[in-house]
Amino acid sequence: QQQVKQSPQSLIVQKGGISIINCAYENTAFDYFPWYQQFPGKGPALLIAIRPDVSEKKEGRFTISFNKSAKQFSLHIMDSQPGDSATYFCAASRPGTASKLTFGTGTRLQVTL
């Protein structure tokens, strides 16, 4: 019940295209859903995050869509760029758990020219 399932495992998108990564969770107690971006040899860095009281959050080219009833959330990267090539992790945490993040399995995104 603590798992966060992420798909696809890998994704190849052409420059300028839309990258979409999906996550699903089971634990309805989760109330914080961040997305992390990780470049090789680096630690995960927060990209964007959402709480379940909103259905969408947009920051620049990055948008989180959240479907509370389906217990799903997704990351959309508009106008994908080669510099976006990285591994993306969705995550979730429960209230009062001091950032004990449960991570998804990761999606390796490659944006081609």
Add this chain to the structure above:
Amino acid sequence: EPEVTQTPSHQVTQMGQEVILRCVPISNHLYFYWYRQILGQKVEFLVSFYNNEISEKSEIFDDQFSVERPDGSNFTLKIRSTKLEDSAMYFCASSRDLPPTEAFFGQGTRLTVV
């Protein structure tokens, strides 16, 4: 820009030895964490630390592991009697407050047990 720093970046140790991984969290942060990432797998929570004590730990964090904040700046993870399966990237993270504030991750320490 403030950042979480970890040392060493790579540690090789023999099976059965003890290792200490070091972290300097961001100075005004109050919550500290260790995560690990086995090569090619997801990032897994190990332990969270607040007010000089463990606030939560995962099933991975057994008696082999311990954490300490020996002074006002360092946060350490000690792994006793290392095993081959302890080989992983270990990330330290810190946050100023509970979620939804951001958890900042260090660049990681790659531990290789041979």
